[in-house]
Amino acid sequence: MRHSPEQFHETMNRLAEPVQFALTQGIKNARKSNLGAFRTNKKSLLSHIVRSGAYDYLHDNPVEGFILDEGAHKLNQAVCLREEGTGLEIRLAKIKQLTLAESPIPGLDQDPVIQQQRALYELEMQSPGLAIISWEKPSSVDSYNFNLLAIRQSCEGNIRKGEADLLIQLSPGRSEMIPKTSFDPNAIYNYELEDENDEDFS
Structure with a gap:
């Protein structure tokens, strides 16, 4: 079943610290590699x-409640986790482009008709x-501090390119309640990830 914004925040925030540690390990490997991996090209x-x-x-260092997808990693070193309880697929990737496609209308989410339609819509979205x-x-x-x-x-979309309906900044080591400014249920964003198979992501 699809997560509510609060459930999504809780799930993602549980991953913030382990992902920060995991990326730190990856950056340390890159710095030790002597392959010039930090050059712009x-x-x-x-x-x-x-x-x-x-x-x-x-x-x-397995994260409780999540399964690491070994099969996905064999293709292009993709890092894919699945939440055990829900089957939510979570991938580590770098954003190439993120733009606001649809601005929210002030007060729209308070309209009782819209609230009812949204509830029915969410029931239909079982994936x-x-x-x-x-x-x-x-x-x-x-530094080993990553913006997550x-x-x-x-x-709408595939893994690399599509629409997003929720964005949340993650704070490793913190578990505070989700700030209301972190998401708006009416906002839609277009996103594009870096092509992990490209020679250059510029």
């Missing part, structure tokens, strides 16, 4: 090394869907 190499290290960390945890390379050479963004795909 080596972006796909860097992503492959980071994903490989992140996968190894999550394999050696847990796809989620992405996007990461950015740390700005400093000495959880993205929930709407019904």
